[in-house]
Amino acid sequence: MQYPQRLEKLFSLLQKLPGVGRRSSQRYAFDMLLHWPERTLQELAAALNDIKKVLLCADCGCLADESHCLFCQDPMRRRDALCVVGSPREVYTLESTREFGGLYHVLPTLLSPLDGRGEEKLNLPKLIARIQKEQVTELILALDSSLEGDATCLFIKEKLQHLPVKISRLAFGIPVGSALEFVDGGTLARALSARGSF
Amino acid sequence: MQYPQRLEKLFSLLQKLPGVGRRSSQRYAFDMLLHWPERTLQELAAALNDIKKVLLCADCGCLADESHCLFCQDPMRRRDALCVVGSPREVYTLESTREFGGLYHVLPTLLSPLDGRGEEKLNLPKLIARIQKEQVTELILALDSSLEGDATCLFIKEKLQHLPVKISRLAFGIPVGSALEFVDGGTLARALSARGSF
Numbered sequence: 001m002q003y004p005q006r007l008e009k010l011f012s013l014l015q016k017l018p019g020v021g022r023r024s025s026q027r028y029a030f031d032m033l034l035h036w037p038e039r040t041l042q043e044l045a046a047a048l049n050d051i052k053k054v055l056l057c058a059d060c061g062c063l064a065d066e067s068h069c070l071f072c073q074d075p076m077r078r079r080d081a082l083c084v085v086g087s088p089r090e091v092y093t094l095e096s097t098r099e100f101g102g103l104y105h106v107l108p109t110l111l112s113p114l115d116g117r118g119e120e121k122l123n124l125p126k127l128i129a130r131i132q133k134e135q136v137t138e139l140i141l142a143l144d145s146s147l148e149g150d151a152t153c154l155f156i157k158e159k160l161q162h163l164p165v166k167i168s169r170l171a172f173g174i175p176v177g178s179a180l181e182f183v184d185g186g187t188l189a190r191a192l193s194a195r196g197s198f
Numbered sequence: 199m200q201y202p203q204r205l206e207k208l209f210s211l212l213q214k215l216p217g218v219g220r221r222s223s224q225r226y227a228f229d230m231l232l233h234w235p236e237r238t239l240q241e242l243a244a245a246l247n248d249i250k251k252v253l254l255c256a257d258c259g260c261l262a263d264e265s266h267c268l269f270c271q272d273p274m275r276r277r278d279a280l281c282v283v284g285s286p287r288e289v290y291t292l293e294s295t296r297e298f299g300g301l302y303h304v305l306p307t308l309l310s311p312l313d314g315r316g317e318e319k320l321n322l323p324k325l326i327a328r329i330q331k332e333q334v335t336e337l338i339l340a341l342d343s344s345l346e347g348d349a350t351c352l353f354i355k356e357k358l359q360h361l362p363v364k365i366s367r368l369a370f371g372i373p374v375g376s377a378l379e380f381v382d383g384g385t386l387a388r389a390l391s392a393r394g395s396f
Contacts, residue, residue, distance in 0.1 A: 002268075003261070003290065004252045004261050004262065004263045005263065006245070006248050006249055006251060006252050006263075007249070007252055007261065009245050009248075010242075010245045010246070010249055013238070013241060013242045013245055014242075016234065016238065017226050017229060017230075018225055018226070018229045019225070020226075026287075027216055027217070028215045028216070028218075029249070030285075030286075030287045031215060031216045032215070032246070032249060033249050033250070033252060034285065034286070034287075036214065038250050040211070040214065041246045041247065041249065041250065042246075042247060043211060044208075044211045044212075044243075044246055045242075045243035045244070045246040045247045046243070047204065047207050047208045047211055048208070048230070048239045048240075048242055048243040048246075049239065049240060049243045050204050050207075051204055051205070051208055051227070051230060051231050051239065052231070052236050052239065053204060054202045054204050054205055054231060063201065063202050063205065064202065065202045065203065065204075070200075087228075087232065088228075088232070089224070089228045089232075092201065
């Protein structure tokens, strides 16, 4: 038995969300159809039409309401330390630690040549120009621990080796609060070799 | 650090979906912001604005593209058997079994006096009028096995006892394909007392 056409349309659009399959899309759609007031639906529709007005900072690529983000505009932040991330979203996770007071640089993508994302997509000249302009002395690579993340880190390190900037990457080790029993062998090996006095 | 206002707005609206908390709402919103083409966003917005145009059948309360649903319009279906459900969504689950060839009746709600949903909300006069008009001989109650579902079944049975209609409820028992180990005691007790030859 067919669902009404309008509902099928909504199912298929909701299934474009990450991790949402047919069942979840139906759950969401029926909830909206049967329980949401019309006004809330209109508000969500308006929010969706509005969302692309969120801008990316012209300097660093972070989310911004205006042409430059709040980080780049903040006179209290160190300008000689730059943290390189793979998505504007990760900036907020890093900020929540309150451990970093420098600026950010969002890469347009990570390296993944097989998916057609080669080195030209990284736009390293822009990063290099920023390092030189702001006289950055420390570059922290906060990228995924994945094939793409590892490749991107190595590539950046190689390309920037002629610059007078210290390049580091986030430490590997066991997650805080975890039981050793649940830590995988690769992580444990890295944690062992990087062991430290405490 | 604050997210841009437009994004916060989208987070809070998405959190109205069932089972979606702050983290999922952020996951959805960032995916839409960073990866969805503008056209798809507009399509979803339009689908949301459109969804309330899905109608409820004037006779049975099922979803309908026109004033009457496909079930009520179908001349091949038995009109003397009526299946009572608690939401238009459940009709589709029942249809997928291909075991029922009659018509449906969607209750506006289940009984739940403490939440202000008393007997007048059930709109039983409409159900009674349908039973009399279509000369229904069998009424199948396909309601949740919950406090509200049980109360509603008992209430309907009592209110309709003067009508010449056979009233039944979905059987209780162990789910097909389940290991006894994982079946709760209440279910097992019902399955035992309703045991049958096979």
